[in-house]
Amino acid sequence: MSLTGREAVSSLESQAGDGTPVPDCWFAFRVLSLSPLVTISTVDTSSVHLLELAMRVPELFDTGKGLHLLHPTWNYERSGISGIALDLERTRALLPGHEFLYLANYDHEANLVSKAGLSAITTNDGVFADEKVWRPYLPRFEGFQHYDAVYDARIETVKRHRLATSVKRPLLIYGHSVNGDTEADMKAVQAILPQATFANHRIGRSRYLSLDHDAVVRLYGHASVGLALSAEEGAMRASTQYLLAGLPVVSTHSVGGRDRYYHFPFTRIVSDDPDEIASTVSGLAAAGLDRGRIRQSFQQILDFERHNVVIALNHAVAALLGTKDFLRDFTPLIGSMSLFRHLKLNMVLARQALAKGTV
């Protein structure tokens, strides 16, 4: 059973509480330590999801003090911070004595959210990627050929699949549509990208099938280049995944922080022009870049980032909770921001951690 599946959520109803309805709220959450209490969870532009958890599993937070690391799934440049500030205020009211530290995808975001009274450091989403999962694979996924580029992105307008129209052989991998009908969305993109292969539908034999990370990374092995085409979003997890899998990346200019790692010769930022995107893809594909070397170059930067995030988090935990040398290394945080679970499942996991007395 997939822990992230909606089926899993309904089967956990009985464990999650007394049957009282809970919001349809999905977020990544991990307890890093019970004593002192340190958690990490995702926030969006208007919601501190931890609040919902704290309301329903108060026993986890009944520690007098704690530190809660908050990491965004979207940028605040257009939305502003009033939404998140309001929810943070509610969370603070519920958890007096607790501290909150915002892990921003880039420096400007750290300054922006700090206006909401949050301490912040720069910790790009990329550092959380699990390099054991995301690695180069040979193209051996049955039923798939070679593709010029892969685009791993939900089929949503913001992802601008239309910019891939001039790419000869694109491979699309996609999550289910959050606010729409996946089948209808897929058909709409198929109309503008008739040359594309829709991986989830191909594997699902014409019906949408959710793919786990293992399947996704193996599919990356069939493509020469990774695409990142939105004008704005969060840090775009797939962009990091491409690089760890050894794929060069072609991106448009964007807001959200994914360009933090676009200083390599194998990452290219191009204009919103399908022909320019296609020609850049062709150029990188023809260069025959070594996947192992791309991964290694990126991994060195991730190691550097993690080294400094550990220094900063230890400094923050010492300052806010009085605990020294909280983290020995980055290991407890790897993969922590990649699994989005329903609130009900996070409630179960929180209670399990508390019952075990360890994390």
Added chain:
Amino acid sequence: MEANPGQENEQWLDAKLISLDPLVTLSSIEAGRLGAMELADDLPDIFDRQQGLHLLSPTWAIDHGYAGLIADDINRLSSRFPRHRFVVLAGNEAEQFDLRSHGVDAMVLNTSALVDERIWQVLEPSLENFGTYNAVYNARLMFYKRHFLAAKIPSLLLLHRHSFGVDAEQETSQVRATVPHAVSANERLHQGDYVELSPGNAAIAMAHSRCGLALSAIEGTMKASVEYMLCGLPVVSTAAGGSRSRYYCNPFTRIVGDDPDEVAAAVAHLIEQDFDRHAIRNQVSRLIAFDRHNAMLSINKIIEHGMGSGFRMKSIAPMIAFKQHFSRKARVIERLRQQAADLSGLVDGAKSQ
């Protein structure tokens, strides 16, 4: 002569004019004084603009208390220059945390990322009768640099600028006494008389050593630490306040306890590893390139959002070698005027084309 902060009770600093329109400056924070902004009265033609972005770089480690003082100074300046933005360059994310906790706008740019890699290069030993040394320590002969921790290293090379402060001479001789076997490159290169070494000559001297040292308990970013690595030397450091550990994430860097035997053992161990000097340089160069890339993104983002200007920095070049020389206020004023004239000329030239 330049680079003797503290002498004659006059401020020493470094400042650069990055852009005139929009106004973007880069300057050091010395003892809590906010660099170029202290010169605003002397340079009204540069600073009296509706908007400006001022990148401020503390020369000493930022901690919670110091961040509070910086916040107070920025608040004072903000009331005088209400539409100017003041952004402090944090040496790492821990300093960013302290600054943000005091409401100070910050971006992460360790000034060691601005050292000039064209000067600090891997060179073959080229000085006749100069010798070869297990370790080199490029640090003023001052107590806080803790030279005594290098006492057990069999052969030691010192590169040093003039000490400053009260009783500088006495401090210098006392520090020298803790490492009596050490050779001063500054004296060796000038038949026993002290001579200030240019960065280029310091790099030439470093080529005669096999490991770099960083031994203070606290200071700023310690540029020498990155300079060692750009010259291909591994580094032994003590744990330290400040942000020099930002670049200590490779096997050729070691952090050890405050113990002369431990320092000497780590130096010996790194020498034994026989790291390829070019590989060390390449690795640290990649980290610096990453930091520079993100500094550019941050600065352009601030200009875009904070100033509404279409101007974008296209290169980090105007910031390179920042703090390579500290100068007295009068010299800095003169230099900023010259930079303003040069930038005006560039703008006028562009308009006339």
